[in-house]
Amino acid sequence: MAKTLPGRSEVVLQDTWDITSVYPDITAWHADAQRLASELPKLAAYAGTLGDAPATLLAALQHFEQAQVLMGRLFVYTSMNFDVDTTNQAAAALRDQAIGLYARLGATTAFVEPELLALEPTHLDGMIAAEPGLAVYRHLIENLRRRAAHVRSGEVEQLLAQAAEPLSAAYSSYQMLAEGDLQFADALDAQGEPHTVTTSTIEELLHSPDRTLRYNAWCSHQDGFLRFKNSIGSIYAGSVKGDVFNARARRYPSALDASLFASNIPRTVYENVIDACNRHLPIWHRYWAIRRRALGLEQIEACDIFAPLGPTLRYSFDEAVAIVTQAVAPLGATYQTTAQDGLTTQRWVDVYPNQGKTSGAYSSGSYGTHPFILLNFDGTLVNVSTLAHELGHSMHTWYTQQHQPPIYADYALFVAEVASNFNQALLRGHLLAKQPGRDEEIAILEEAMSNFHRYLFLMPILSQFEQHVHDQAEKGQPLTASGMNSVLSDLFARGYGPAVKVDPERDGIVWAQFPHLYANFYVYQYASGIAAANALAVDVLGGDQEAQAKYLRFLGAGSSVYPLDALKMAGIDMTSPEPLDRAFAVLEGFVSRLEALVG
Template sequence: MSKQRYEIEEKYQWDLTTIFPTDDAWEAELADLQAETEKTKEFAGHLLDSAKSLLTISETQLGLMRRIEKLYVYASMKNDQDTREGKYQEFQAKAMGLYAAFSQAFAFYEPEFMAITEEQLEAFKAEEPTLVQYSHQFEKLLAAKDHVLSQEVEEVLAATSEIFESPAETFSVLDNASLRFPEIVDEDGHLVPLSHGNYIHFMESKNRDVRQEAYEAMYGTYEQFQHTYAKTLQSNVKVNNLKARLRKYDSARHASLAANFIPESVYDTLVAAVNKHLPLLHRYINLRKKLLGIDDLKMYDMYTPLSDFSTKISYEDALKKCQETLEIFGEDYSAIVKEAFENRWIDVHVNEGKRSGAYSGGAYDTNAFMLLNWQDNLDNMYTLIHETGHSLHSMLTRKTQPYVYGHYSLFLAEIASTTNENLLTEKLLAEVEDDKERFAILNHYLDGFRGTVFRQTQFAEFEQAIYKADQEGQVLTADFLNELYGQTNEKYYGLSAEENPEIQFEWARIPHFYYNFYVYQYATGFAAASALANKIVNGSPEDKENYLNYLKAGSSDYSLNVIAKAGVDMTKEDYLNDAFKVFEARLEELEALVEKGVHL
């Protein structure tokens, strides 16, 4: 059984008192923001009265958003550390309610701003030079002119934002706080409760019976609740399709990608390129089958390491290795890493009720915190350096950009995190002398590539299919979702859906399907990171500087422009093909080690 939170040493818990010293301070800020938000209703109808009016209202809007963001982050993270505590669920609901009121109060902003002419905007900038720093933000607003609705409709959408979030919230509560998995027998013969936090640990077990029992227990539980999960997912899809339709987008995908000014061709190019390279995945799976000595390879055999080399690594050792890896970026970057690792930015260990998985989070005026559910293995060290990549991206952006550009798009986010992963792989391979250890690192890289590029594209393909099905009137029942997911999985892995029936329920446990076309960015990010890591390790000092400038850019330019300046053109297929070349080269190296007898 996982520890209770009070049993975890303080040094392994994030310090949220740096956001608000007490819950009372949080509630005082909530009350103040509620009052401040109420006062802003007088702004409606006056945005373009004068240059001064545009500046005052814009800065008031951003100032309130900055404070609300901080308020929400505290509530959300407090809730995530123990999702069973009703108090912080209430805090989170209050913060969301405030955001809804804020959005409703400023629903006039975009419709009114759309009336401005180019001449008027330039005249306003001349009169109030402070407006110049908002030029890119204004440009992006005007680019979405065709999708901004009347003030009345915008107010309705703002007022219903909490309702629109309910499918994702319901999923989160069900999956993290309510769902209970059965006990299984571990490698030592002990009966232990299965959880989100230890599932992958069991999937990596050398004991096939343990893997099978954990796998069947996990998906057997989701099978019991498949109809509930189908309803929450269908509701989420309908919400996003409705919002896209109301805003005159062709689809929810179009709306989601347009928010970051990403053409849909980037998504389609990814899916096409990955499908073209599926034979590489099948080749790797066949090697896995050979090395494991299993005639009937199953989905629960996909995670166990192919090497018997011990990859157990403590949290402290992982911190040290990550710091050493990231020294390549210089003193300024390393100083922030040191601060994060030593000053309780990280919530490390599993505890009862804690949100599963891992993430980096925070607000413009907070530390860039990280949530982990630590297990002593190589995969968790990669998770640590991945989330550190997000956190350093956040901190460098905030230190460089004003609040209006102090965030980066989701499209850019996964590039920074997976570049760090690639750098760790490069360092480990450069240092290793033992063939068995090299085998283990190559195996980890190939599994990571499979899980990030192939698997996330599989998710992206499934996600696009269910949104399209809903648009065409298909009811997203559990049976429909099971069949579609099973077929998609069979195409990617070459393993019969009929012989792997449990995997058809996997869609039910993927939280990213509630993030509205997020997952494809893991795959594009990893592929771009392959090119960037190569430039950082083998390129010029200018290449490194260009990369750091990308980390500092935030949203001060369009995402594709930001990453192009760092050296990757993501409108073309080349970066994807280059990534598959790295995968194939490392697969060939693994195959060569097998020929030498370096395997189980």
């Protein structure tokens, strides 16, 4: 019999995140939701008054800020409640209520940016100079002026804010289908024993040394998505068209330009990422050839990408926590102690898979809460690394909240993947420095290759797929699941090279498995993130105290500066392809080291 995942109610409390630290119960959540709703008329009353006096402007901005903090707390609670059991309709309804309240808050405050831009610059600057409390908003105003050409009238801004809720329906529908309703056939191993296939267990199954199990699990997983390819294709097409609508409504040339402009990223940065990843494909072709020979196969397939080349190492979650907290020691006592407390006594982490739980992993939280980490821990070294990755996000959030007011206590997606990949680089350095034996060293290098495969191979391919689909939508061309499969399978064929056999349908449907694609041009930032992270980690691992201090300042910068400037604080210039080339040099070093070990 295949092992069945436990229901949510069967999960041990200690293995779950402490959602009661956000709200003790649903009643408390509803009380805050009602409180925020009652604040909306008061916020609306500021319309037409922002230029009256410095004190009025300060009161308005602080009131808006407090409302956003409350909204963040309300939303993160409902998201966490839903993501641990997407089959829970009460949790889904509560999340929908939060989405609706978020849209109402956005519509209520939509007048703010147009009204501030309508003020004479000298008048606004004079108010800021006259009221010390307004000084903190200087970067906010500077960024608003930068975006002036894309801020519409108060009426249009209100309409766009109201559109946020229906435009979010595509992602909600995708989650319901992919994480809740989608079912997969059991996968048989070489002995004919069945194994449960879910979006939470597929990663572990693909790391099995049993090729029969790997192949059957891969087919089951891919075929599950293929059965609903037209539905998912229609959902994703709706999301893409929403991106195009938002870009055109704000007068951007394209959805890509809208995404880049939001974080003040030149288009050349995106182009550098795609160019570097395509230039260095021969490194991947070499790696696939090594893997094919090591596995003794004439040609490998996607199910063999993560097949172990040595014994699979296993860790308990407690062991994983101990390894990760030791690995981050180069970042100092405050970082290490905070991380250890979060992963243990403060219960930041929801550890294991259960029925209906969202697949993969992420870090969450809002201003005034501690960070939270969703995992589907399976005991492999890859999952130990995933814990390090998500802890990097969480500590980024923690440092930002320690050093920034709420208005700057977030950070752009462009820098988010630096902190996460940085921790994985520290983990790798920590494990390799212990002079591991051959089997352990192979396992460490395989984890590295798995990480680099995701960020310097898969994500750039998905980004090129994303650009192609958005280009089609912007030209008014039809978007179909079959067309999307064809585009992605062609990209995989070029990326894999001759050592890997591509299944046009099963490889082509991979796009349907990445919720990241529902965030407009997010995925390329994984590649830029891993590049910056590995470049920065070298000096910190070498004990450079100045490099450590600069990195921690970067973590605390939040959105008080533009993302590229935040990275320059840490010592990285991402307008140059040099950090990407350095990352591929690290990758090539891992490939050479692995080749020497497996012959």
